[in-house]
Amino acid sequence: MPGEPADQLPVVTARTPLRDVALLLVRDGLPGVVVTDADGGPVAVVTALDLLGRLVPEFVREDPALARVYDAVGSAESWRELGARTIAEIFGDGDDWHRAIAAVDDDATAIEVAAEMLNHHTSVAVVRPATAPGGPAAAPRLVTVQTVIRGVLTAKGEWPPPAT
Amino acid sequence: MTLQVVLAIAVFVGAYVCIVVDRFPRAAVVLVAAALMVLIGATGGETMFYSGETGIDWNVVFLLLGMMIIVGIVRHTGVFEFLAIWAAKLMRGRPFRVMVMLVVITAVLSAFLDNVTTVLLIAPVTLLVCERLGAPPTAFLIAEVMASNIGGTATLIGDPPNIIIASRGGLSFNDFLVHLAPISVGLLIVFVVLCRLMFRSAFVFHPERAARVMALDERAAITDSRLLVKSGVVVGLVIAGFLVQSLLHVEPSVVALLGAGLLALLSRLEPREYFREVEWETLVFFAGLFVMVGALVNLGVIDALGTAAVDLVGDDYGPAAAGLAVGSGALSAVVDNIPFVTTMSPLVGDLVAAGGAAARPLWWALALGADLGGNATAIGASANVVMIGIAMRNGVHISFWTFTKYGLVTTAVTVGLSVPYILLRYYS
Numbered sequence: 257m258p259g260e261p262a263d264q265l266p267v268v269t270a271r272t273p274l275r276d277v278a279l280l281l282v283r284d285g286l287p288g289v290v291v292t293d294a295d296g297g298p299v300a301v302v303t304a305l306d307l308l309g310r311l312v313p314e315f316v317r318e319d320p321a322l323a324r325v326y327d328a329v330g331s332a333e334s335w336r337e338l339g340a341r342t343i344a345e346i347f348g349d350g351d352d353w354h355r356a357i358a359a360v361d362d363d364a365t366a367i368e369v370a371a372e373m374l375n376h377h378t379s380v381a382v383v384r385p386a387t388a389p390g391g392p393a394a395a396p397r398l399v400t401v402q403t404v405i406r407g408v409l410t411a412k413g414e415w416p417p418p419a420t
Numbered sequence: 421m422t423l424q425v426v427l428a429i430a431v432f433v434g435a436y437v438c439i440v441v442d443r444f445p446r447a448a449v450v451l452v453a454a455a456l457m458v459l460i461g462a463t464g465g466e467t468m469f470y471s472g473e474t475g476i477d478w479n480v481v482f483l484l485l486g487m488m489i490i491v492g493i494v495r496h497t498g499v500f501e502f503l504a505i506w507a508a509k510l511m512r513g514r515p516f517r518v519m520v521m522l523v524v525i526t527a528v529l530s531a532f533l534d535n536v537t538t539v540l541l542i543a544p545v546t547l548l549v550c551e552r553l554g555a556p557p558t559a560f561l562i563a564e565v566m567a568s569n570i571g572g573t574a575t576l577i578g579d580p581p582n583i584i585i586a587s588r589g590g591l592s593f594n595d596f597l598v599h600l601a602p603i604s605v606g607l608l609i610v611f612v613v614l615c616r617l618m619f620r621s622a623f624v625f626h627p628e629r630a631a632r633v634m635a636l637d638e639r640a641a642i643t644d645s646r647l648l649v650k651s652g653v654v655v656g657l658v659i660a661g662f663l664v665q666s667l668l669h670v671e672p673s674v675v676a677l678l679g680a681g682l683l684a685l686l687s688r689l690e691p692r693e694y695f696r697e698v699e700w701e702t703l704v705f706f707a708g709l710f711v712m713v714g715a716l717v718n719l720g721v722i723d724a725l726g727t728a729a730v731d732l733v734g735d736d737y738g739p740a741a742a743g744l745a746v747g748s749g750a751l752s753a754v755v756d757n758i759p760f761v762t763t764m765s766p767l768v769g770d771l772v773a774a775g776g777a778a779a780r781p782l783w784w785a786l787a788l789g790a791d792l793g794g795n796a797t798a799i800g801a802s803a804n805v806v807m808i809g810i811a812m813r814n815g816v817h818i819s820f821w822t823f824t825k826y827g828l829v830t831t832a833v834t835v836g837l838s839v840p841y842i843l844l845r846y847y848s
Binding site for chain 1: 500
């Protein structure tokens with residue numbers, strides 16, 4: 257979104273244990289963390305929802321009756337094993353992430369960013385670096401869903417909200 | 421052979437190949453084939469919609485619809501999850517005993533529900549139990565899907581091929597109970613023994629893990645106890661209706677639809693909640709298949725094959741039944757058993773019409789072969805494909821060959837035992 261300041265999110269690598277990611281997301285209440293490659297380029301975003309998806313097994317999500325049975329003991333046990341594993345071990349290799357990441361151009365409008373986020377089911381998008389390929393890697397620029405909503409509402413003249 | 425017949429056979433074979441290679445949605449394949457049959461004049465509106473012999477068998481379609489609606493409502497109660505957890509706790513978390521209970525529950529459920537539905541109901545709770553036991557889910561899931569195919573053989577409503585056979589052969593719910601339920605029970609017992617041998621490495625008992633199963637509260641799975649009572653009453657009435665349908669001269673589809681309507685009324689659920697469980701694609705697939713096969717019946721192709729089969733079999737119905745069971749088992753391993761039985765039913769009907777009571781066991785041979793043959797490979801039955809998909813989504817990879825090596829053993833044993841059952845019971 258032209259003129260919008262970039263959002264700041266912590267940067268981790270694919271070798272970061274999920275336990276550390278959880279600490280960042282939960283302690284600091286952040287929507288996600290950015291995973292970078294060896295050159296510092298963003299390859300993926302792990303959001304709080306991604307983390308939640310790993311805490312609740314698929315079979316519980318598919319069966320509402322089991323969601324009532326599945327207790328915290330189960331989640332805690334699976335977390336003991338999951339927490340020590342790295343992001344790459346849990347979410348797959350970087351090639352998959354390159355395809356999955358929500359990436360937008362520097363001059364994308366709020367609606368374009370919103371559409372990209374919704375299509376990727378993510379609350380964070382990465383702004384493609386303006387530098388030419390092969391140039392020095394800049395720190396990843398990010399847009400969070402809160403920024404996008406503010407951008408959409410501002411464009412519609414509904415932001416800031418009227419005083420009541 | 422006229423050009424029209426040649427074209428109709430080409431369309432039929434082409435559609436069959438498309439279904440086997442599984443590259444296109446099967447409902448779309450049969451719809452296109454049905455449209456082509458109309459275009460070449462092999463069938464028409466009147467024939468398709470109003471002929472029991474050469475058109476859509478509405479009894480089959482509406483029986484499936486009624487049962488799907490009933491299951492769509494009953495699953496809201498959480499009773500299936502309750503049963504599985506209760507059984508695991510009853511067996512004190514001992515892996516083999518838990519597997520036996522889950523296999524028996526799956527087989528019994530499958531006798532009254534569609535196999536795919538049974539698998540959808542039992543797989544998630546099995547994954548939970550395996551997670552707590554630290555047992556390999558692959559063994560449990562494979563055992564269950566095979567039990568569903570064995571259990572489904574027992575009744576008219578247990579497996580779609582049985583519904584088709586019942587409708588085409590004029591067979592009642594009780595006919596299936598009398599002729600197929602006994603062998604199904606026997607095969608299930610044998611299968612339990614097979615499970616002990618095939619999956620022996622999966623039954624390591626850990627007391628501390630068993631304690632985690634015992635900690636599960638199965639009552640929490642019951643989400644709506646009032647609906648559970650209502651469902652129990654209506655399902656009981658439906659089963660009673662199936663048992664007396666031949667006395668009352670009511671079609672099974674009418675019994676199922678009446679039950680579905682009553683339960684929908686009593687449940688007060690939003691229609692979209694239970695219609696979501698209806699597999700519309702499967703129903704369309706059935707309708708298209710009936711049109712496709714009906715076109716061949718209409719053109720006399722099936723009659724010609726039937727006459728040839730009658731000449732070939734003569735009065736040797738015993739060997740014919742044995743051959744039909746083994747042949748159906750082998751073909752159902754690689755071809756979806758629904759189109760296979762849809763195609764074979766008019767042929768078997770011709771043989772039974774020619775041979776009378778002596779040829780009637782051919783229906784049971786067809787049912788046993790087609791139902792049990794589905795266990796042979798990972799793609800032999802829709803339930804197998806669905807189960808492997810659920811496992812995959814939950815991080816459990818069951819390869820084609822992993823499934824098939826157990827499937828071939830199970831099919832060889834079950835079909836192998838069905839042949840002497842048919843020969844001893846009907847032709848000795």
